[in-house]
Amino acid sequence: MKHGKDGRFQPDHEARKEWGEMVELYKKGWSLNMLAQHLKISSNSVRWRLNRLGIEIRKDFRLGSKVGEHWNDILKLYAEGWSLKRIARRFGLNAANIYSAFKIRGIKTRTSSEALKNAARLGTTKFGYGSANLQWKGGINYHSAGYWRVRKPDHPRAGTSGYVFEHVLVAEAKLGRFLNKGEVVHHLNGCKTDNRPENLRVMRQSDHLRKHHAATVESRKRNENY
Numbered sequence: 649m650k651h652g653k654d655g656r657f658q659p660d661h662e663a664r665k666e667w668g669e670m671v672e673l674y675k676k677g678w679s680l681n682m683l684a685q686h687l688k689i690s691s692n693s694v695r696w697r698l699n700r701l702g703i704e705i706r707k708d709f710r711l712g713s714k715v716g717e718h719w720n721d722i723l724k725l726y727a728e729g730w731s732l733k734r735i736a737r738r739f740g741l742n743a744a745n746i747y748s749a750f751k752i753r754g755i756k757t758r759t760s761s762e763a764l765k766n767a768a769r770l771g772t773t774k775f776g777y778g779s780a781n782l783q784w785k786g787g788i789n790y791h792s793a794g795y796w797r798v799r800k801p802d803h804p805r806a807g808t809s810g811y812v813f814e815h816v817l818v819a820e821a822k823l824g825r826f827l828n829k830g831e832v833v834h835h836l837n838g839c840k841t842d843n844r845p846e847n848l849r850v851m852r853q854s855d856h857l858r859k860h861h862a863a864t865v866e867s868r869k870r871n872e873n874y
């Protein structure tokens with residue numbers, strides 16, 4: 649690092665690179681301490697550098713140790729489109745803690761529609777099918793019974809709300825016809841939000857009830873929850 653005659657900071661090429669990276673990381677939410685460790689200088693030096701560059705120093709909240717431990721990976725995965733929930737699951741963390749760490753550091757979180765697009769792109773939820781196979785136009789919501797619904801006001805099964813269960817639409821797309829009265833869609837793996845075509849089986853309602861009854865008895869025997 650060099651100083652000009654007027655004492656102003658005049659970084660050489662290497663310093664420019666390093667300081668630039670430091671600013672980028674700081675803006676991404678790294679703490680002074682994390683930067684200090686990364687750059688192998690004291691956190692006071694980091695603060696001094698940032699001051700010199702006219703960067704406003706955040707009030708530095710300490711990250712919870714578990715969030716802090718995975719912070720770089722958290723940022724990386726979030727940038728790749730992972731949801732906070734998925735990241736939390738990955739590292740055994742609480743999504744709310746990650747969220748507040750983001751807020752405190754001024755990291756913009758995705759809007760729900762951005763999150764939806766990411767989920768579709770990553771195939772992390774059945775949204776991928778909703779959007780890809782069904783010319784999904786953006787109306788989707790989560791039904792209280794734990795199913796996804798898609799807005800299709802002109803569908804025979806659309807209620808007054810105009811929504812149809814997504815698993816119904818996927819099953820119908822697979823069959824190439826509307827479901828008949830008395831036909832229901834069963835989720836083979838037991839996951840009600842997994843609407844991949846291969847996970848759906850159209851059944852008569854009576855067979856379906858029998859199947860679920862048998863499955864419940866079986867899982868109780870094995871003391872499983874599903």
Ligand SMILES: [Zn+2]
Pocket residue numbers: 833834835856860
């Ligand atoms: Zn079922």
